[in-house]
Amino acid sequence: MKRNVLIIGAGGVAQVVAHKCAQANDRLGDLHIASRTVGKCEAIIASVHEKGAMKVPGVFAAHAVDAMDSAAVVALIRRLGVEIVINVGSSFVNMPVLEACIEAGVAYMDTAIHEDAGKICETPPWYGNYEWKRRDRCKAAGVTAILGVGFDPGVVNSWARVAEDEFLDEITSIDIVDINAGSHGKYFATNFDPEINFREFTGTVYSWQGGKWQSNSMFEVGRVWDMPVVGEQKAYLTGHDEVHSLSARYPGADVRFWMGFGDHYINVFTVLKNLGLLSEKPVRTAEGLEVVPLKVVKAVLPDPASLAPGYSGKTCIATIARGVKDGKPAEVMLYNVADHAEAFAEVGSQGISYTAGVPPVAAALLVADGTWDVGTMVNVEELNPKPFMNLLNVMGLPNRVKDAGGDRELAF
Incomplete structure (x- = not known):
């Protein structure tokens, strides 16, 4: 104990x-x-x-x-x-x-x-x-x-294990889909630390497909997912933590992570990136100050914790596993729907x-x-x-x- x-x-x-x-x-x-x-x-x-x-x-x-x-x-x-x-x-x-x-x-x-x-x-x-x-x-x-x-990562990994133990004899693919259908009411903000959030999306998108690592760029591969409660949502292939451990346990399966993004987020992100404002490399201003552009962007964006009071809507996160059960093709979705307002009422935080x-x-x-x-x-x-x-x-x-x-x- x-x-x-x-x-x-x-x-x-x-x-x-x-x-x-x-x-x-x-x-x-x-x-x-x-x-x-x-x-x-x-x-x-x-x-x-x-x-x-x-x-x-x-x-x-x-x-x-x-x-x-x-x-x-x-x-x-x-x-x-x-x-x-x-x-x-x-x-x-x-x-x-x-x-x-x-x-x-x-x-x-x-x-x-x-x-x-x-x-x-x-x-x-x-x-x-x-x-x-x-x-x-x-x-x-x-x-x-x-x-x-x-x-x-976390619950979605455990769901993959549930699919393995309870629903499928063989797993051939695991797709993790993360949809935030809520609204924080701000012009632009991130749900987690902006520095960590942007670093996640400025690098290479890694997925495990065909028994090897596949590389793509952010927002290169997208598709519409029909999700419980929140309905049809556009999500993009994204590099993410759980792909890197699940691919070790299920090397014969394709393992992908998809995250939902609205057009407005993508537009602002693209402008910031193209201007060099998401760089983690220091630059020197005309006044001789050395600053890291990414840290400056973080400083001017809303603190993610401050978004909670005005957040509305729901999230839907799922692990969708496909494979074989009793010799036949089978698919199972394990998922959760969370409500931003309910989360705030209970603990003072938003749903993410x-x-x-x-x-x-x-x-x-x-x-x-x-x-x-x-x-x-x-x-x-x-x-x-x-x-x-x-x-x-x-x-x-x-x-x-x-x-x-x-x-x-x-x-x-």
């Missing part, structure tokens, strides 16, 4: 994680949240208390820490006596935080692949560049490290943050009770999906399945 949780990060996803941990603090124990700016952590804790989210009276404390400093994170872990770290900070801090967890001997989880600030779209598989190099050390230390346990923040808390509960405390490094599809699915169903992210048998709740 593991108890006491440290949340790293203080953005929109961290707010969701904080509220959901509070709702389960009878099982998770003392709660702590840390980032470089302690005031942001204090504001999140205040929102938890305003919503009356703490299930039982207990500790929820804010701390200042530089997550890039592994030694500082180790010292904080040991001082607080935490046994589970939920890292929802910038993906630039993944490796320092993971190193700290290995050193301290505590469980680690994150929601995205590590990124090197100086590199974009490294050679696939991306997990092989940083995370997987630490597998042996995690195993030797008996440290549970669950990689990419947000929604996508909600879908990313609930799963790591479900994972923490499974680590706490020993179900997922595997003592090594894993991606989500390597873990038993059934207890995860059942927790998500009662934590605000109900799972559904659509196949030849109809459209129904997915529960075990």
